[in-house]
Amino acid sequence: MLSPIPSPVMPTFKMLRLPMLAQKCVCQQLPLEEMDPCVLIRQTHLSTKLNNFLRLGKLQMETLRYKFSPHFNGLVILPFEGPAVMWPLFNSDIKSMDTIAQHVQGFMKFESIELQVRIKTDLTDLWSTPRKFDSIIIEEQTPHKNGVSNTIEISSEDLIQILENVESQETHLDVKVTEPFEYQPPKTQLKHRKLSIVNPSWLSYEHFLDLNVLSLTLKIERDAAQKVNTILKKWIFGERRDLQHLIIDTDITLAYSLETVLEGIEATKSYEGDPPLLKHNAFLEIQRPQDNLKASVNFTSEKVNMVVWHTDL
DSSP states (O other), X not given: OOOOOOOOOOOOOOXXXXXXXXXXXXXXXXXGGGSOHHHHHHHHHHOHHXXXXXXXXXXXXXXXXXXXXXXXXXXXEEOSSSOXXXXXXXXXOHHHHHHHHHHHHTTEEEEEEEEEEOSOOOXXXXXXXXXXXXXXXXXXXXXXXXXXXXXXEXXXXXXXXXXXXXXXXXXXXXXXXXXXXXOOOOSSXXXXXXEEEESOTXXXXXXXXXXXXXXXXXXXXXXXXXHHHHHHHHHHTTSOTTOOEEEEEOSSOGGGOHHHXXXXXOEEESSSSOOTTGGGOEEEEEEOTTTXXXXXXXXXXXXXXXXXXXXXX
16 A cells, blocks of 8 residues: 655754844745734844844834823724734833834834823823823823813923924924913924914913924914914014914804904905805915015814915925
């Protein structure tokens, strides 16, 4: 009786013992994005060789997030596909969070790095080293019983560090300073491309345009029409030529308060005929006399949206 022909056996080899150039070629061919990030993180903690190997290929991930919320403090890793990896840390230990973040960034490449602070948190350790984020959100998550959001309290030192020493593409701040404090914006440009602040008791609205960023958003309440008038006049008569975009959210329908909003301001229609939705909108154009720089301003229900037309950009 003839013996059955044995099935061919795939040869195996010690991948991590290959020369570095060969390791790099193998790593580039592996479907790293299909591997479980939890397993890879755990194994790279156990094996320095595997850690060094994965550094050759870099897994492509969507987001690395520092998160402080009522139900979770720690790091969140979001892949482009599949479930998030959540690494909880107790007592808001930012130094431990940094250690893990530095480890995973060794073999993972993130499209964005974010900071989300949804509860009162000691952020002192967060500013001990230079920081760069794609997005910063510091805003209370837990609502009051009446549905109104709380405001996170931070120290004046933390606020200054956030505004002046942290780099971010987009920053949103809904905070209250724990001690009596009025922020004095520096003359130099802040490291935030877009900055959004909500009802800032720590910043006089007269100094809002002194925040030297390209795109500004301000949410204000009480006497909104007069405050909008002051802010627009400051831009028209000389401040912040480099400003590209300004949004002001208010608690009134500004299209119905144009007499107060435009007091002392020369404005012209920026359209021919009647634009759509004119009942709740006003489309106007304003200009700076000293350099003829123009801006289109749309007054909608409770919002001002101003775009500055820079011909040199």
